[in-house]
Amino acid sequence: MANHVLLDNISHKDLKVNVSRGEKWGDAISCTTIFPNEFTKVQASQPIVFRKHPHTGQFEALALFGFENNENLLLDKQGNLTLSYLPLSIQRQPFLIGQQTQYSQGVPEQSLVVHIDLDSPRINKEQGEAIFLEHGGNSDYLNHIAQVLNTLHSESQALPAFFEPLLALNLIEAFSIEYQQKNAEKVTVGGFYTINQNTLNSLTPEQLQNLQQSGYLQAIYMVIASLEQIPMLLSKKWAQQ
Numbered sequence: 001m002a003n004h005v006l007l008d009n010i011s012h013k014d015l016k017v018n019v020s021r022g023e024k025w026g027d028a029i030s031c032t033t034i035f036p037n038e039f040t041k042v043q044a045s046q047p048i049v050f051r052k053h054p055h056t057g058q059f060e061a062l063a064l065f066g067f068e069n070n071e072n073l074l075l076d077k078q079g080n081l082t083l084s085y086l087p088l089s090i091q092r093q094p095f096l097i098g099q100q101t102q103y104s105q106g107v108p109e110q111s112l113v114v115h116i117d118l119d120s121p122r123i124n125k126e127q128g129e130a131i132f133l134e135h136g137g138n139s140d141y142l143n144h145i146a147q148v149l150n151t152l153h154s155e156s157q158a159l160p161a162f163f164e165p166l167l168a169l170n171l172i173e174a175f176s177i178e179y180q181q182k183n184a185e186k187v188t189v190g191g192f193y194t195i196n197q198n199t200l201n202s203l204t205p206e207q208l209q210n211l212q213q214s215g216y217l218q219a220i221y222m223v224i225a226s227l228e229q230i231p232m233l234l235s236k237k238w239a240q241q
Helices: 036-042 140-168 197-201 205-214 217-240
Strands: 004-006 031-034 048-052 059-064 095-104 107-117 172-180 186-195
Touching (some): 197 217
Antiparallel strands (some): 004 107, 172 186
């Protein structure tokens, strides 16, 4: 159960964050949110899929770790996780960004603030990265986290603009992942979307140029390339059965 509170250098002056990666630190997850600027780094080791957010219905991009809830097939037998690139949505844990209303001459203004999940297994007072310096200033670690959170916020704000032309050009199609377990039972994992390659190949030079100029064409190709990682995940799943 999450316990999100506003971070401050008085109540939380002695807190530290264990930055180790692994199952006991909350990395037993089947996917994590990513953004187009991360696609090139993610596609080398994980499939990238689209999904409609269960609450908003808006499209989001995910890096897949597994096919069942809380299944991370990239964890080794000791429960450790090693990735060549750690998505921003994982880097920021156990912090998250929030908004705070402040008044300037009676006019409400929204400002971004940092929250922390006090129930995270990473939080302690003995081991890890200090959040604040001895006399209350931000540590280098917290400054890094602030940069990560700001990037996540800006990427999140820009995400609808990425999906808008994809939807307008009918480039998004539903797909499912099917595999057979060792007991011969067939499993279908649905709810995913990807790039329709036939539609992509039929775009006019002008449409492709528009995607290129917007910076989205490379991200589209990275999504397609990343699907080559699905057999890798399936082989890890079969090896664990």
